[in-house]
Every structure is written in C-alpha cells, then in structure tokens.
Amino acid sequence: MATGLVHLTTAMQHLSILAAGGAPDSTQQALGLTLLNNMLSNWEAAGVGGFSVTESVSGKSTTVATATNVITTTDIGGTKTTTLTKTAIAVFTLISTSNTYPSGWDEAIQYNLALTIAGSFGVQKIPEVVPVKAKSTLAAITPPVPGGAAA
Helix, strand or coil: CEEHHHHHHHHHHHCCCCCCCCCCCHHHHHHHHHHHHHHHHHHHHHCCCCEEEEEEECCEEECCCCCEEEEEEECCCCCEEEEEEECCCCCCCCCCCEECCCCCHHHHHHHHHHHHHCCCCCCCCCCCHHHHHHHHHHHHHCCCCHHHCCC
C-alpha cells in the first residue's frame, strides 16, 4: 500500500530529478498528483486493470477477487459457471492517500508515471531503463482476457 507521494517520489528518482531521500516540493506534488490520476484514468479507459476469474463447479466456488463489471458464462451442461471480473483502478484523492493495488502494480505505476511526468518536469533525456521497465511492468499487470472475452 503506497501513497501518491511515494509513487511520485519514486518516479522522480527514476528520472534523477530527486536524489535518494529527497522530496518533491508542493508545486511538484500538485502537478504530480494531477498527472498520476490522469494516467490511472487513461489506463482505466483503455481497459488496463486486469481481470480476475471466479469458477463455480457443482455448487463449489472459488473466488479470486471482487470488483465490478462482471461478465458471466455458463457451460452447456449448466454445471460450470465462470465469472470474469474487470478490476477497477483507484485514483488518489490526495497526494497522501494510500491505495492498495495487486502485486506488481506499484512498480508499474512508478515507472509509467516517470514517463508521464518527464516532459512536465523538464527531463530532456529519460534513462534507458525507464521505458523498458514501464512497458514490461504494464504488460505484467494487464494479462490477456481469458477466453478472448471483450472487456
């Protein structure tokens, strides 16, 4: 569970805007919060967020996660039900707000936020590792939809 400030600080460190132990000033925090929430909202609109699957067979159910936007299918025999659930993305109401995300999300947010803020924070040259890690971590938190169902 990380705050918006932790995500922003780490993103700024990835870009060498802040040294270890440094902290963004109030202007950077305000801009960073806006850019962070815009990025997360764009992810939501683009279908990022992953999916969880719940299967129920002969009255026995296994729940992987609970969220909204449920798609349910039942097999022909009626004994198996699979529920595909799109995971919603929480935004930060304040820079000090803590949000809990699934495993891997904090790193994905921080590297992708680094790319998002670079231009607004005057970064001329992005360290090579940042786009590579941004792409790989975002791919890791957005698995393909099981069965090819549309989100």
